Amino acid sequence: MSDQAYLSIGGRTRALWPNRWDMVVVPLVLGSLALAFIGVRQMVAPLEVVQEAAISLDPSNLPVYALRTVLRMLAGLVASLVFTFSYATLEPRAAVPSLF
Amino acid sequence: MPILGYISFTVVFFMSLFPGKVLGAELAAVFAIFTSQAWNMAFSFYQSLRTVPRDLDEACRGFQCSAWQRFWRLEVPFSMPGLVWNMMMSMSGAWFFVVASEAITVGDKQITLPGIGSYVARAIQEKDLGAVGWAILAMTGVIVLYDQVMFRPLVAWSDKFRFEQTGAQTVPESWVLDLARRARLLRLVAVPIRRTFRFSLRFRLPVKGIRIAMPVPPRLIDMVWYAIVAAGAAYCGWSVVAYLSTTLSGGDLGKVLLLSAITMLRVAILIVLASLVWVPLGVMIGLRPRWAEKIQPLAQFLAAFPANLLFPVAVVLIVHFKLNVDVWVSPLMILGTQWYILFNVIAGASAFPTDLKEAASNFRMRGWLWWRSVILPGIFPYFVTGAITASGGAWNASIVAEYVKWGDTTLTAHGVGAFIAQTTEAGDYPRIALGIVVLAIFVMLFNCLVWRPLYRLAERQLRLD
Numbered sequence: 142m143s144d145q146a147y148l149s150i151g152g153r154t155r156a157l158w159p160n161r162w163d164m165v166v167v168p169l170v171l172g173s174l175a176l177a178f179i180g181v182r183q184m185v186a187p188l189e190v191v192q193e194a195a196i197s198l199d200p201s202n203l204p205v206y207a208l209r210t211v212l213r214m215l216a217g218l219v220a221s222l223v224f225t226f227s228y229a230t231l232e233p234r235a236a237v238p239s240l241f
Numbered sequence: 242m243p244i245l246g247y248i249s250f251t252v253v254f255f256m257s258l259f260p261g262k263v264l265g266a267e268l269a270a271v272f273a274i275f276t277s278q279a280w281n282m283a284f285s286f287y288q289s290l291r292t293v294p295r296d297l298d299e300a301c302r303g304f305q306c307s308a309w310q311r312f313w314r315l316e317v318p319f320s321m322p323g324l325v326w327n328m329m330m331s332m333s334g335a336w337f338f339v340v341a342s343e344a345i346t347v348g349d350k351q352i353t354l355p356g357i358g359s360y361v362a363r364a365i366q367e368k369d370l371g372a373v374g375w376a377i378l379a380m381t382g383v384i385v386l387y388d389q390v391m392f393r394p395l396v397a398w399s400d401k402f403r404f405e406q407t408g409a410q411t412v413p414e415s416w417v418l419d420l421a422r423r424a425r426l427l428r429l430v431a432v433p434i435r436r437t438f439r440f441s442l443r444f445r446l447p448v449k450g451i452r453i454a455m456p457v458p459p460r461l462i463d464m465v466w467y468a469i470v471a472a473g474a475a476y477c478g479w480s481v482v483a484y485l486s487t488t489l490s491g492g493d494l495g496k497v498l499l500l501s502a503i504t505m506l507r508v509a510i511l512i513v514l515a516s517l518v519w520v521p522l523g524v525m526i527g528l529r530p531r532w533a534e535k536i537q538p539l540a541q542f543l544a545a546f547p548a549n550l551l552f553p554v555a556v557v558l559i560v561h562f563k564l565n566v567d568v569w570v571s572p573l574m575i576l577g578t579q580w581y582i583l584f585n586v587i588a589g590a591s592a593f594p595t596d597l598k599e600a601a602s603n604f605r606m607r608g609w610l611w612w613r614s615v616i617l618p619g620i621f622p623y624f625v626t627g628a629i630t631a632s633g634g635a636w637n638a639s640i641v642a643e644y645v646k647w648g649d650t651t652l653t654a655h656g657v658g659a660f661i662a663q664t665t666e667a668g669d670y671p672r673i674a675l676g677i678v679v680l681a682i683f684v685m686l687f688n689c690l691v692w693r694p695l696y697r698l699a700e701r702q703l704r705l706d
Contacts, residue, residue, distance in 0.1 A: 166424035183355075184267045196353055196363045200375040203360065207379050210339055210356040211387070213267070217274030217335060218328065224275070225283040225324070226317075 180212040252352075266352045273342035277637065278331030281581070281630040285327035288626050289320030291700055310442055321399040323623075326588040329392050330581055334634055336380070337577045340549045341641060357383070361549065368648040377546075384542050394418035403592060413534060481678060488671040497657060497675055501683045504643070504656040507571045508635045508687070512628055515579040520624060523583045524616055527590025528598070540583060548576040548638070552645040556652050570654040573642035578634030585627025589620030622699040629692045636684050657683075 196206075251272050256265035293316065301315045343358035353359045357376055364372035393415035400413050421427055526532050552573060559569050593616065601615045639658030644651070653659050661676040 160423070160425050162420055162423040163426045166420055166427055170427070183263070185262060185264050187261055187263070196355065196359050198360070198363060198367065198369055198372040200372075200379075202355075203357070203375060203379040206356050206360050207383050209354070210343070210358060211383055213271055213343075213354075213356065214274060214332065214335060214339065214387075216271045217278060218332065220271065220275045221279035221282050221331065222328075224279045225286045228283045228287075 176208060177212065180208050183209065184212070263354070266354055270339075270342045270354055270356075273338050274335045277338040278328075278335050281331050281334070281633070282324065282327050284630065285323050285626060286320050288622060289323050290316055292622060293319055313442055318402040321402040322592060323588055325392070325395045325399045326584055328395070330584040330630075332387065332392075333580060334577060336384075336547045337549065337638065337641075340547045358547075361547070365549075365552075365647060380546070381542065389415075390417055394421070413530070481674065485671055485675055485678075489675060493672065493675060494679075497660060497679045500655060500660050501657040501679050503567075504636070504639050504658055504680075505683055505687060507574065507639070507656065508632055511571060511575040511579075511635055512582075512632050515575055515582055515631065516624070516628060519579060519583040520586050520620075523586025524590045524620065527587040527620075528593070528616075530591060533587055533591055536587075540580060540587075543580065548573055549641065551576065552642075552647065556645055556647045556650055559652060560650065566652050567654045567656075570643055570645065570652060573645065574635045574638045574658075575631075576642075577638055578631045581631040581634060582624070582627040585623045585630075586620055589623025590616065592623075593619045625692065625695050625699050629688070629696070632687065632692075633684070636680065 196202075252266060252269040255268040255272065259265040259268070297315055297319065301311050306314060339356065340358040340361050343354045343356040343362070353362075357379055361373065361376045364370075364376060393413075394417045397413045397415040397418045526536050555570070555573055558564070559566060597615070597619065601611060606615055639656055640661050641658070643654040643656040643659035644662035646652075653663070657676055657680050661673060661680065664672040664676060
């Protein structure tokens, strides 16, 4: 309801006009999308690429490693969330969780 | 170093799905993270579903909500604060497994996925303390980032779902959430999504759920389902026994049973000790929202700090002081999992209704009486959830913690975790399977005999209605 009012009261042009917060938010969103794209593209690369490049202990590689780990964690979290909602909903009739 | 026994199996499975791609190994790592956090989130959600207050439940029935509406209008909002807390703590727990799961062994092939975990594994291999330091720094950055960009906004947002009759004094805030709310272009994307979602909530076609539409009684479906499950379990059990009995003797079984008992003793003592420390502290923190706000990032960092990084220090200390390995390796098991208790108790204490708190202070309840009849019953369901997940985590961690390495120094404690780790390293598949099966049976027994009664008690007698 509130967003409906927001869009109609200010008129279409004013409501859609970017404000100063967009200066910060839009680059952030686009930047993280780009990073995610880079990471995902590395994820689907052929296996040989990974096996040839051994892990180097040079700290300058750490940001890239961190990005990969972050994406992995995010994927795990999303999968867990889906599992949580579906499992707990499909299993509410049992007296105790059948996981245990 | 291979970790949890099943990883070697899942890697083979996922690699065969995507032959010649990193994606297979990637998915196996994601799966390891998933298994380390999903069950504990599911458990939190489940606990919320079972403790939905009766008045809200009746209101929902009164409005004739469909299952879909009920799910999104009542169950998800009600469980949101607890779920967000559990997501945070699962995330913290998962770092422990990332370190282990990024360096995977498939048969004789070692696949190292680029990531902080494999970086740390390599540093441990080469005894490079400086690199461990850099990894800690990177990890700190990632954890802070995750906290600021994801969990702070989630906590601030989910605060509106808190169930209570009186308003709270302090409200959690997040600059990212404020930013996202003020930006207009973001709204442009968000509003249509939200409208579609709300539109989907208007339909209430299956008014009384799907069950009424079924031609057969639900009892029959249940029976068929249980029969299928039982048959599957019997078949699996039979094939495991058949596989193991060709190569293993009764002596192996006895040995593994004894080792599991030792590990179980370790887990039980650790849980009791951790509860004695963290329940009072968690209550103190949880009842003070300002403290909780300040301590939560710190606790989260401590929890997320992969205990594996401290293992080398432990090895050096144990060797230096000639300590008993069986005793002093145990703290490593609880290092990563004690936070489950703390987080849950904080969540319970901060979700404790303000009206009850005020009533207790009006009656001038203090000291032991207050603990025994006000706060302990109030947080008990949360505590049980936390303790169950903590013990599960400790069982899991035993595989990594009872068999620790730093370069070429190795410490082995007596326990089923060390047994699994050793046999996995030796590639002795029958004994890996035996170890995992016995471990699973012990965990199940532990849950049936200890946690299930406690959980029932929490559910039946200590509801907040």
